[in-house]
Structures are given as structure tokens and as C-alpha cells.
Amino acid sequence: MILISSSDAFAKGEVIIGSTVIEVGKRYDLNIDIPAGESDPKTFIPITVVSGAKVGPTLLMVAGVHGYEFAPILAAERLAEEVSPNELAGKLIIVCVAHISSFEARSPFINPYDRKNLNRSFPGNPKGTQTERIAYALSTEIIPNADIVLDVHSGDGSEWLEAFIGVYGGPLAMDYPKALSLAKTFGFQNIVRYKMNTQEQVDRGRSLNRQAVAQGLPTLLIEIGENGQRETEHIQAIIQGVKNSMVKLEMIEGVLDVPIQKHRYFGGTSSVKVKNTGIWHPVSTRARFVEQGETIGIIRSYNGVLVETVKSPIKGFTLYGHSGPSVKAESAVVTIGQPIDNLMIGTGSN
Ligand SMILES: [Zn+2]
Numbered sequence: 467m468i469l470i471s472s473s474d475a476f477a478k479g480e481v482i483i484g485s486t487v488i489e490v491g492k493r494y495d496l497n498i499d500i501p502a503g504e505s506d507p508k509t510f511i512p513i514t515v516v517s518g519a520k521v522g523p524t525l526l527m528v529a530g531v532h533g534y535e536f537a538p539i540l541a542a543e544r545l546a547e548e549v550s551p552n553e554l555a556g557k558l559i560i561v562c563v564a565h566i567s568s569f570e571a572r573s574p575f576i577n578p579y580d581r582k583n584l585n586r587s588f589p590g591n592p593k594g595t596q597t598e599r600i601a602y603a604l605s606t607e608i609i610p611n612a613d614i615v616l617d618v619h620s621g622d623g624s625e626w627l628e629a630f631i632g633v634y635g636g637p638l639a640m641d642y643p644k645a646l647s648l649a650k651t652f653g654f655q656n657i658v659r660y661k662m663n664t665q666e667q668v669d670r671g672r673s674l675n676r677q678a679v680a681q682g683l684p685t686l687l688i689e690i691g692e693n694g695q696r697e698t699e700h701i702q703a704i705i706q707g708v709k710n711s712m713v714k715l716e717m718i719e720g721v722l723d724v725p726i727q728k729h730r731y732f733g734g735t736s737s738v739k740v741k742n743t744g745i746w747h748p749v750s751t752r753a754r755f756v757e758q759g760e761t762i763g764i765i766r767s768y769n770g771v772l773v774e775t776v777k778s779p780i781k782g783f784t785l786y787g788h789s790g791p792s793v794k795a796e797s798a799v800v801t802i803g804q805p806i807d808n809l810m811i812g813t814g815s816n
Pocket residue numbers: 531532535585619620622
């Protein structure tokens with residue numbers, strides 16, 4: 467397999483994905499084949515490449531790392547129709563459904579064969595289980611072709627979620643100003659900065675977006691929609707956001723359509739874990755400001771006895787959480803953003 471970086475590709479006029487040479491001015495619908503493993507079957511990753519007639523950057527949009535998060539998958543399907551090679555400078559690579567087995571089995575979070583979370587399995591392993599082989603193919607055959615990565619998610623089957631964008635900064639993240647400028651024009655109100663200060667932060671339970679960071683790419687995590695819904699409003703917001711990114715990167719002509727005037731900025735997040743298994747009753751499944759010590763939910767035993775009152779360890783803004791009702795000990799039930807005034811670099815806070 468020959469992999470050509472995008473900068474080389476523009477010089478040579480081609481990118482190779484799988485065994486397909488990507489020529490300028492065409493659209494490609496491809497499958498990356500993932501061979502069978504020792505204990506689980508073969509699979510594939512469907513990909514659309516819109517290869518522009520003009521030179522420009524390569525933007526990678528990934529949908530369906532979690533196959534039960536439907537808004538990104540439906541947005542990817544529509545986006546592929548709406549971007550024409552003739553109007554495009556550079557390349558738009560769309561991973562239509564990164565985790566087909568999870569999508570087809572309607573399996574939230576995990577692969578139905580090996581029960582692993584693809585978004586904790588990077589960089590993957592070509593000799594590993596199906597999830598690890600998918601991660602390896604994305605790491606080696608797709609991500610190296612990109613200049614910028616948008617990894618698009620929703621709240622999964624049992625998660626409520628307020629739309630937000632995660633942008634990777636800190637000494638181990640590449641080109642934070644570019645990533646931040648795309649985050650601000652994407653169109654969502656909430657922007658979280660994930661500071662990558664140590665290699666351990668990049669490596670721990672490595673997600674696709676952390677893998678892109680590790681491969682030196684400016685990277686955004688996009689999150690919208692919840693509880694496995696397929697709302698038109700969320701699908702449209704993703705499509706408009708990706709188009710805004712392409713306008714900002716001068717890949718397409720057009721005007722930015724950014725409905726948000728004032729962003730909420732968060733310097734990081736803190737997840738609240740519980741001690742008990744049982745039945746979870748959140749106080750709210752909507753985003754809101756909470757005080758330190760404020761009750762955010764209770765857990766009852768399966769017999770209905772109160773076993774835990776869960777309180778917020780910090781003052782902040784709840785971004786997403788577990789809708790319940792089932793909950794397991796040591797799992798996170800709410801993730802709280804830590805508000806800050808701005809995300810600019812050069813202030814010593816990046
Ligand atoms: Zn996800």
C-alpha cells in the first residue's frame with residue numbers, strides 16, 4: 467500500500483486510497499476492505515471522496531465512529547451529494563460510516579463482535595479484533611491523507627447532549643489557531659478546548675480525534691444530537707458547519723452562515739463518576755449551569771432504595787450526560803464544562 471501525504475499529492479496530482487488513485491475533478495465512492503480476523507468476520511469502511519478540479523487542502527469528515535449516532539451519518543450522506551468536484555478546491559474525504567458493524571447491529575458505543583469502543587481503540591492493530599482492525603485502517607489509510615480532521619458525533623443511545631465543538635490545543639496539538647478559527651465559524655455556541663499537555667493525555671483510551679492529533683493534524687470534535695435521534699435540524703447544522711469550514715479554508719465559494727454571535731468557551735471538562743450500580747434518576751437531561759455541591763441525580767437500587775446522591779464536584783455548565791435509567795458503578799453520568807472567558811493563545815493559557 468502506497469500512502470501519499472496530501473502536500474505530496476498536490477504536487478503529484480494524486481492521492482491513493484486503498485488501491486484507488488484519486489484523480490482531480492471526480493467523485494469516488496469506495497470501500498476500504500477490512501479482512502476477517504481470528505475470531506470475527508471481515509467488514510469494510512464506506513468512503514466518498516470529492517476530488518476538486520482545483521488545488522486546495524484536504525478536509526476529512528468522519529461520521530459513524532459510533533454507529534448509533536445517526537445525525538452525523540445522515541449529514542455525511544447529504545453532504546456527499548451537495549458538494550460538486552467542479553466547485554471544489556482541494557479534496558473532501560467523507561468517511562460515511564466508520565463503524566458499519568455497530569450501525570448495522572444498532573449497537574450503541576461498542577462493536578457487536580468484540581464489544582470494544584472504536585473511539586478508545588486507536589491507533590489499532592492489523593492483527594487484532596474487528597474494532598482494532600477498523601481503527602488501524604483509519605489510522606493508516608485515511609487520516610494520513612488529510613490536512614484537517616472533523617470527527618462528528620452525537621449523544622449515543624443513552625446520552626443527552628448539548629451541541630458543542632471540541633478543539634485541540636496545548637503543546638502536543640498542531641495549528642491550534644486554525645482549528646480554533648474553524649470552531650468559531652462552524653456555527654455551534656459551545657466550544658471546549660482540550661489541552662494536550664502530555665503524551666499520556668493523547669494516548670489514554672485514544673479516540674479518533676486524539677489519533678488525528680497524534681498524527682499532527684488540526685482537529686475538531688463535533689457533537690450534536692442525542693439519544694440516537696435523527697433530527698433534521700441537527701443534520702442540517704452539521705452540513706452547514708462543514709460548509710462553513712470549507713468556505714473558511716477557501717475550498718468552496720460562499721458566505722459563512724454562522725447563527726451564533728456569542729460563544730460559550732470552556733477550558734476543559736470534568737466527568738462525574740458514580741460509586742453504585744442501579745437505577746439512575748438525573749435531576750435534568752438538559753444542559754445547565756450548576757454550582758459546586760449541587761445535586762445532579764440519585765441512584766436507587768433495583769428494589770427502589772436510595773443508595774447514592776450524586777453532586778457536582780465543581781461549578782460549571784453540564785454539556786452531556788447519561789439519560790439512564792441503567793447505570794453501572796464507576797461510569798460517568800455527567801460531563802461538566804469549565805467556563806473561561808476566551809480561548810485565545812498568546813495569553814499563556816493555551
Ligand atoms: Zn460518539
